[in-house]
Amino acid sequence: MNLKSVLSILAITLTLGLPACAGNADKDGAKAKGAIKQIEPVEQMYNRAARALDQNNYNVAADGFDEVEQQYPYSQWATRAQLMSAYAHYRDMKYDNAIMGLDRFIQLHPGNENIAYAYYLRALGFYEQISDVRRDQRMTQLALEGLRQVAERFPNTHYARDAQLKIDLTLDHLAGKEMEIGRYYLTRDQYQAAINRFQKVVDDYQTTTHIPEALHRLTEAYLALGIPSEAKKATAVLGHNYPDSRWYEDSYSLITGKKVQSAPDNRTVYEKTLGRIF
Secondary structure (H helix, E strand, C coil), X not given: CCHHHHHHHHHHHHHHCCCCCCCCHHHHHHHHHHHHHHCCCHHHHHHHHHHHHHCCCHHHHHHHHHHHHHHCCCCHHHHHHHHHHHHHHHHXXXXXXXXXXXXXXXXXCXXXXXXXXXXXXXXXXXXXXXXXXXXXXXXXXXXXXXXXXXXHHCXXXXXXXXXXXXXXXXXXXXXXXXXXXXXXXHHCCCHHHHHHHHHHHHHHCCCCCCHHHHHHHHHHHHHHHCCHHXXXXXXXXXXXHCCCCHHHHHHHXXXXXXXXXXXXXXXXXXXXXXXXXX
């Protein structure tokens, strides 16, 4: 028996159950008719919400998908509508609503065939809220956690591949925040505080683009503190890993008071100048 047949039988049952006598018969009958009118095939409700989504009417779409779940709470349509409602909120840039909906979907349907997408969309909800490095980076941390969940839980999906790319960008952003704070301390002669920040970049964000500058800033800070041995170590690491970087040239000049000379043979600039650092 299909869904339309079930709805028809339900409507007939409600009609037969109406009281035929007493003073409130007309009033109760009107209420029953109103109730029957509210019953709508689930496909029709769902498709109407889907059309609103296609037309970029995200708020209408979200409300429509929520209505599907309310009217048919234990159906497969309701499960699908939960996910689509969260997606509509995401497209509407109502990220908090999207994340709450996805948390609920993940909790209720951990074995659903679309669970990888739910985790991925949740991570994107945080990722889209990443702010400038000068601001609080809580959303960046949450995005990183969410993206790592996707990459670890669903490693063989295209969601994982995209998540990995975004992880690299997120780490670079977090490293940029540490650099911003480190520079702030450095310009105010708070050298130990600056060193802590730059060292954190070197230790925790080794794959990011900020490593060469972090090593150079360590050289600057250690020289300012009067610890040339540590400054030379930072410069040596910089030269070994980034021999052609302008940051190495700057660090070498700080250490020796000379400019880096280009190597005439096959040796790198770092190999050519190593003896003049140590």
